[in-house]
Amino acid sequence: MKKLTVLIILMALYCLPMQAQPGKGIRWSIDGKSYFKATPAGIEAFPLSGEAAILKIPAASYHSLPIRDFYFSGDEKKILLYTNAKKVWRYETRGDYWVLDIASGKLQQLGKDKPASSLMFAKLSPDGSKAAYVSGHNIFVEDLSSGAITPLTTDGTRRFINGTFDWAYEEEFGCRDGFRWSPDGKSIAYWQIDATRIRDFLMIDNTDSIYSFTVPVEYPKAGESPSACRIGVADIQTAKTTWMQVPGDQQQHYIPRMEWVPGKNTLIIQQLNRKQNNSKIMLCEAASGKVRSLYEEKDSAWIDVKSRWDDDNIAGWDFIRNSKSFVWVSEQDGWRHLYNISAEDGKATLLTPGNYDVISIAKIDEANNVIYFLASPENPTQQYLYKVSLNGGKAERITPANEPGSHEYKISPYGSWAIHEFSNAYTYPVSENLELPGHKSNGNIVLNAITKSAGAPNKPEFFQITTVDGVTMSGWMSKPTNFNPARKYPVVFYVYGEPAGATSLDAIGAGRNFLYDGDMAADGYVYVSMDNRGTPLPKGRNWRKCVYRKVGLINARDQAMATKALLQKYPYLDPQRTAVWGWSGGGSMTLNLLFQYPEIYKTGIAIAAVGNQLTYDNIYQERYMGLPEENREDFVKGSPITYAKNLQGNLLYIHGTGDDNVHYQNAEMLLNELIRYNKQFQFMAYPNRTHSISEGQGTFEHLSTLYTNYLRTHCEPGAK
Missing domain, CATH: 3.40.50.1820 (Alpha/Beta hydrolase fold, catalytic domain)
Incomplete structure (x- = not known):
């Protein structure tokens, strides 16, 4: 019932059939001075300074597998390759995964004993020695040296889901990847969704065989209780799960967000009541499962979750000050603003005062004490890059005034470079690399489609x-x-x-x-x-x-x-x-x-x-x-x-x-x-x-x- 606007814009340009599959994300280098992209030649590094691309990994190294996406290990010594992707509801989130050791050239397939194209959300452990993934609604950990595969859960079914989500969570909260490695790599936190009480909606297929058959989808209609949801932490060595003692009826609440607090054996979660007008942020001790409430807010209508204001991305939590606080978004004063929430006592400090909305966060650059975000105080049909001090204050516009329209920024890990994308109603999308905070372009502008049509006689x-x-x-x-x-x-x-x-x-x-x-x-x-x-x-x-x-x-x-x-x-x-x-x-x-x-x-x-x-x-x-x-x-x-x-x-x-x-x-x-x-x-x-x-x-x-x-x-x- 939603998410059609961006697709319509894309199809207006390219006349494509309707699809919602997003493109590959930017893979930044460790130093933040280049980004990686898969090309027919292999995986190449593109320096933001405008220098010639460098071939990082030739396609021959991975036997020219058809790469759907890829992910580097933290030290850039291994690369995880995603291939043979298949659709799950809207997105292609299951497929095959391979790990390439860059130095030795060793290429190994994960989950070789699993059905083809059945692995979901594979991730390397923090030290790069293991990989975890979901297959058949269960979570597995694979040792890359020995190839040994250990199931962390064994009770998964179509209606009892470990490490990923049911239809409603995926569609409405943007929840797909349902597990997280702990910072020390010794455990995995995951969602478990119990949809066994959710009735199936039966779609009828009349065309793929002589006799019709039904296609069941566990689908909670308005007025039906949600799937029960809980959070567990599985120990890698013992495969034992400790359940977080989140208060309330599991079938009358939602937990749309969960992450590890950086550097700690603690989880942070967001709990919403069924009406979604009461949000509670809680801290959970992974070892004991004990939970304490940290921050709560209510709204007479509803409260949006992170996917609404962070580019439809439910993953990640914006911690700062060595995890002593985090940046949060709230509409408590009538506008969508950024707040600094203390991780000790939940005290909220307004960072972006004023009668305007923050559209989304582009980057929190703690080293330079700034937050970059998108906003448009004067024209609600446009969006521009702004920055504000991490201590709060008046926002400063970064996007030049002579570029009216819609701007997106993919900012490097250290905040010094960005990939800037711009279009308006009569200018086709263009992309450039630039330095921040001065918005200085390297002059290397990439045309994403046809060149501009500013002179078109029928511009809106x-x-x-x-x-x-x-x-x-x-x-x-x-x-x-x-x-x-x-x-x-x-x-x-x-x-x-x-x-x-x-x-x-x-x-x-x-x-x-x-x-x-x-x-x-x-x-x-x-x-x-x-x-x-x-x-x-x-x-x-x-x-x-x-x-x-x-x-x-x-x-x-x-x-x-x-x-x-x-x-x-x-x-x-x-x-x-x-x-x-x-x-x-x-x-x-x-x-x-x-x-x-x-x-x-x-x-x-x-x-x-x-x-x-x-x-x-x-x-x-x-x-x-x-x-x-x-x-x-x-x-x-x-x-x-x-x-x-x-x-x-x-x-x-x-x-x-x-x-x-x-x-x-x-x-x-x-x-x-x-x-x-x-x-x-x-x-x-x-x-x-x-x-x-x-x-x-x-x-x-x-x-x-x-x-x-x-x-x-x-x-x-x-x-x-």
Whole structure:
């Protein structure tokens, strides 16, 4: 139901089928002066100073295995190679692993007795003598010298999961890698997820055999208790697990974060209650399992976990001062700010005062006493690099003022170098290496796609519009080729509108419709997208969280009232040719707009939509809507099926029957309501396609053609 925005931007550029697999992460050298990358020649080191790349490990050393990813040992004497990757839900997180000893050239495969492509999250021990991995929902440790393999757990099953996670934890918390080596390499801390009480949702496969069969997914719907979760520490020598004595009912809380405190035999965890509005940070003694609470905060709506503000990365904990404190993010004063939390008494000290949001942390450079972070106090559609003292104070912008748009920085371990990536709505992504804090480029700019298109005639225009409710929304508008303001044009709105993503960002992809087969501007369409309240723009806590228990109502009204204001403000927008479309949460928004505001929207295309909020998973839906047993009426009021009887315009509804995220049952529930009220519509089911509707030969072409033909037929292109 989420995470579509970045994909849409990428597909707008490259016309790729929908996929969520991230690219390889940057592998920094020990000295932080270069980074590593796998090339056809091997693994090469690329100096940030702009010097020629150095071939570190020739491909012949590892027999030209198809490298999916790689990881160096701490001393850079060994390298862990990940190959033959296979998908688990969204990401390719299982495959084969090999260890290459760089000096001797010895190459050995881990887990040779395990099924092919079954190993997950393999990691070398701190001293590089062992490797640990998950296979078949159990954790194993392999001695690299002897090849001996020791199971640390033996009770793992599809529903009883050690060292990784179930569907809901992975999808909603970004939790995938579920175990951590201790700093001394003598033990491993891990999550254990007990999903044995979670009911299976059965998807039906009608195409892969003559007789249909079911595909079970343990999937806790809204209103169902979560999987039970606990944290254990396994001793490498004895394989004995000590369980952390975390208080509370294991099936009524979440533990989305767990790490070792650097240099100590202590774990730090975050516990959320089921409503996710009470967060507790606890310290756990690994040897005894004893737990003490350190820091607690509450919110009348919900509390985001680290993946929301740290680039969707749940791993790591930002300790400083020799582990005496750590940097944390909180919205307790109404803005998303950085705090220094004492590891002794939990005292919180504000580091970034001011009426602005920290978007994400880029780097904590303790040696230079600074924190680099992304923010955009003046324009919520953009983001720039800032720095602030580790002692707190006024933030200083680092990104030059003459580069408006969206900036990302991958900063080296010692904070002196960064890989800087930049794009905006009319500039294709470019990358350069630069020195910090001066933002001095080495002049080696890499073009990631086609060169800039700054002179393009139809670059989108950014605007703000204020609704009758006094809500000011950001958006972009892409106008037709040879635009004439004296004529009237059809307008197509792209929507998402839920807490998981924003669409109005000033980044490449804005103003482009990846699904349209042709040139919308040349065909005479105005293309618009706006972000309503509830979307994760850096506009303060209240902007983001006022939709609590009102998803499907407040966000839909904002979109509708903003559309109404645009139609009144710009006479060239034809109110008789208004279309709206979206995918996932945007599909839900499309349905709500078409059903709740039929006088505004004449045509809608909804893809993979949640038609009934009670069908979606508990972590996401309960976070934003509460518990159905307490306020079921809010789930009903926010669901499109409640308003299906109001359909007046044209609806194309599309869903994959193999969608393990937003289940196909949403389509059939919605269809039943439309049929009940004799509402005519067009429907397309894609057999066995998942939430991305990307599998199978010809799928994207078919989807694009279907979408385009329907839009052209029911929202006639061209000026009038």
